Amino acid sequence: MLNSLRVVCSARAAVVRTSRLSSALLGHSLSSSLLSRGHTWSCSMAPLKDRGLSYHKSPSHSLRNFCTGQVHLNCWRCQQPLDKTPAFFCLSCEAVQPPEQGVSYFEIMACDHTFTLDSHKLQRRYLQLQRALHPDNFGQKSVTEQEFSESQSALVNKAYTTLLKPLSRGLYMLELQGMRIEEGTDSEADTEFLLELMEINEAVDEAQTPEEANKIGQDTKGKLADLTERIDAALREAELQTAKALLAQMKYHANIEEKVKEKLRDFM
Numbered sequence: 001m002l003n004s005l006r007v008v009c010s011a012r013a014a015v016v017r018t019s020r021l022s023s024a025l026l027g028h029s030l031s032s033s034l035l036s037r038g039h040t041w042s043c044s045m046a047p048l049k050d051r052g053l054s055y056h057k058s059p060s061h062s063l064r065n066f067c068t069g070q071v072h073l074n075c076w077r078c079q080q081p082l083d084k085t086p087a088f089f090c091l092s093c094e095a096v097q098p099p100e101q102g103v104s105y106f107e108i109m110a111c112d113h114t115f116t117l118d119s120h121k122l123q124r125r126y127l128q129l130q131r132a133l134h135p136d137n138f139g140q141k142s143v144t145e146q147e148f149s150e151s152q153s154a155l156v157n158k159a160y161t162t163l164l165k166p167l168s169r170g171l172y173m174l175e176l177q178g179m180r181i182e183e184g185t186d187s188e189a190d191t192e193f194l195l196e197l198m199e200i201n202e203a204v205d206e207a208q209t210p211e212e213a214n215k216i217g218q219d220t221k222g223k224l225a226d227l228t229e230r231i232d233a234a235l236r237e238a239e240l241q242t243a244k245a246l247l248a249q250m251k252y253h254a255n256i257e258e259k260v261k262e263k264l265r266d267f268m
């Protein structure tokens with residue numbers, strides 16, 4: 001009873017949010033599907049259409065079964081209820097399913113919804129899904145299944161690459177919370193921080209030996225680890241502005257890390 005109430009309430013809330021947020025979401029770039037059920041995050045957003053993906057809609061695959069209190073989709077081909085969300089395949093007829101809307105990248109990749117996610121688990125899940133969904137496996141199947149496998153495979157790629165790097169992962173988490181940031185914006189960094197960064201950049205340029213470059217690389221690693229902890233804490237506390245500012249700092253340090261790697265390659 002409680003569960004079914006929650007489904008109804010969040011569905012209603014989503015409608016309200018859709019009308020209010022739809023214009024803000026039009027320019028949406030990072031993700032193609034967002035949480036809509038409010039079960040993990042207090043501030044959930046309305047689902048967006050998977051604009052980057054195309055597949056033929058059959059009327060059946062959006063059938064929802066509210067009887068058990070949880071939202072269940074049914075298989076587009078055999079109409080049997082799917083066992084979980086997101087379901088990539090039907091357990092009854094084994095047909096590949098179309099991408100489900102309102103499912104977060106964390107759910108797709110079966111990873112905990114945290115900034116410090118388990119990257120080995122992410123990697124394993126990615127390989128497993130790509131093996132199962134690869135369009136080559138569907139050469140002998142129907143056109144519908146070929147299209148679903150292509151769109152699922154593209155979605156899994158997007159989810160994986162977004163969650164893989166801390167920066168894009170953090171930006172995506174802010175976006176799930178309703179905050180949108182352009183990856184190119186520098187407005188968050190203050191002058192003192194930028195001066196410090198300039199000095200580190202110069203030090204990388206002027207490093208004469210691999211040891212010198214390595215030292216800067218190690219310092220940067222330490223800063224990134226520290227930032228990771230602070231961003232994780234800020235996101236857990238829903239201090240979004242803080243998380244945003246720290247992510248901006250992370251971007252600069254990540255650039256330095258790349259620059260150090262380049263420098264080390266030059267020494268070889």
Ligand SMILES: [Zn+2]
Nearest residue numbers: 075078090093
């Ligand atoms: Zn089926």
